Amino acid sequence: MDFSRFIAYELELSRADAPLVRLLQDASGATGCGVGSTVWDTGLVLAKYLDHQTSLGNLDLSGKTVLELGSGTGIVGIALGRLHPQCQVILTDKKELIPLLNRNIELNSAMSNTRAQCLDWTLPTALDVVPDLIVVSDGIWDKDLHQPLAETLARLAGSETRVLLAYETRKFDEEAEFIAKWSQTFRFRDIKPSEQDPVMQSEDIFMFEGSRKIKAAD
Numbered sequence: 001m002d003f004s005r006f007i008a009y010e011l012e013l014s015r016a017d018a019p020l021v022r023l024l025q026d027a028s029g030a031t032g033c034g035v036g037s038t039v040w041d042t043g044l045v046l047a048k049y050l051d052h053q054t055s056l057g058n059l060d061l062s063g064k065t066v067l068e069l070g071s072g073t074g075i076v077g078i079a080l081g082r083l084h085p086q087c088q089v090i091l092t093d094k095k096e097l098i099p100l101l102n103r104n105i106e107l108n109s110a111m112s113n114t115r116a117q118c119l120d121w122t123l124p125t126a127l128d129v130v131p132d133l134i135v136v137s138d139g140i141w142d143k144d145l146h147q148p149l150a151e152t153l154a155r156l157a158g159s160e161t162r163v164l165l166a167y168e169t170r171k172f173d174e175e176a177e178f179i180a181k182w183s184q185t186f187r188f189r190d191i192k193p194s195e196q197d198p199v200m201q202s203e204d205i206f207m208f209e210g211s212r213k214i215k216a217a218d
């Protein structure tokens with residue numbers, strides 16, 4: 001992939017020995033990678049929420065596996081990989097985003113804990129691990145993808161998997177429909193502004209933390 005039309009982007013983290021996430025993004029859309037080639041505001045808010053919770057000592061991912069769905073530039077998963085060198089992070093997206101994800105992983109040196117792989121929600125892809133945490137930033141902006149994303153979450157989340165889903169509200173009714181459908185198989189709570197990064201938050205960006213409902217014993 002020709003990265004000459006991409007521009008550099010940096011996100012500051014609070015970890016002293018890993019203070020920045022460095023990324024390339026294509027703000028013009030000219031490279032044909034689709035919506036995932038730019039950093040979305042929700043990605044920033046979710047990455048900074050995870051940074052904030054890490055700095056408070058509330059997030060222990062040692063020895064855990066994190067899966068990001070619809071990674072785009074990789075802003076959230078790469079931040080997590082830098083904040084938690086003892087966890088394994090799998091960034092995923094459609095195949096046209098994989099060269100950008102690999103490039104962005106390379107730009108953040110010493111990230112042997114982070115890798116990228118193709119995972120298309122419309123295809124029944126299996127994973128060889130059950131993730132401890134799944135993160136999804138701005139994955140429900142397109143109604144046509146609601147069902148494939150819900151099915152992917154239901155397929156890949158185990159009974160102990162925690163899911164963080166964040167999105168910017170654009171079409172309230174459609175988003176509410178997704179959340180209602182999701183609530184049939186997952187229980188979740190909303191993450192309050194007081195838990196988020198004090199600066200990087202928005203009244204238009206919602207975050208939920210969920211886990212699979214345990215099937216009742218017969």
Ligand SMILES: C[S@@+](CC[C@H](N)C(=O)[O-])C[C@H]1O[C@@H](n2cnc3c(N)ncnc32)[C@H](O)[C@@H]1O
Binds near residue numbers: 041121
């Ligand atoms: C709105 S962008 C958000 C990107 C990134 N998570 C962020 O917050 O900056 C949505 C992402 O979902 C990905 N996506 C769209 N359809 C997909 C599919 N069928 N399977 C996997 N990922 C998909 C896009 O390529 C894009 O990276």
